[in-house]
Amino acid sequence: MxxxxxxxxxxxxxxxxSAPQVWVADVYALTLPIAIAACFPLTLSVRGMINIEAxxxxxxxxxxxxxxxxxxxxxxxxxxxxxxxxxxxxxxxLAARRTSFYEGFPVAPTWFLVAAFLAFGTLIQAFIxxxxxxxxxPPPDDDVVxxx
Numbered sequence: 001m002x003x004x005x006x007x008x009x010x011x012x013x014x015x016x017x018s019a020p021q022v023w024v025a026d027v028y029a030l031t032l033p034i035a036i037a038a039c040f041p042l043t044l045s046v047r048g049m050i051n052i053e054a055x056x057x058x059x060x061x062x063x064x065x066x067x068x069x070x071x072x073x074x075x076x077x078x079x080x081x082x083x084x085x086x087x088x089x090x091x092x093x094l095a096a097r098r099t100s101f102y103e104g105f106p107v108a109p110t111w112f113l114v115a116a117f118l119a120f121g122t123l124i125q126a127f128i129x130x131x132x133x134x135x136x137x138p139p140p141d142d143d144v145v146x147x148x
Contacts, residue, residue: 003028003035026100030110037117040079044124049075072129079125083118090115 010024043049051071056064090111092098098107 002031006031022102026103026105030100030105030107033110033114034117037114040117040121041124044075044079044121044128047128069129069132072125072132076122076125076129079118079122083115083122086111086118087115 006024006028010021013021013024053064056067059067090108093111094106094108099105100107
């Protein structure tokens, strides 16, 4: 919503002052990654990532369960690496005092927030992957009777 509002403000200010408002581009560039990263935890929690199940369903129920666990673990690893790498980039941006192009706003806080959202998504995916692993294990054999 903020970015949409910024576009409206930019258009109005361009019309009123007959000049581009360059600060809008900086704010937009700093808030867009946060807006995108903020969507990942919810998307992960509702298992909203794209699944391709055609192959798994044709291989049978056991193969399907195994592929689902592997996919959940791969997504966990992917998000862990992404959050770690973006956090490292944020540290580098902070140390180098990187700023936005036009107005010189610091960029590190943006990337620390993005890393935090991705880390939160990683925690959610870790929970989902652990549940997937437990839920997809073969059920215990009912024919086995414990002897006392």
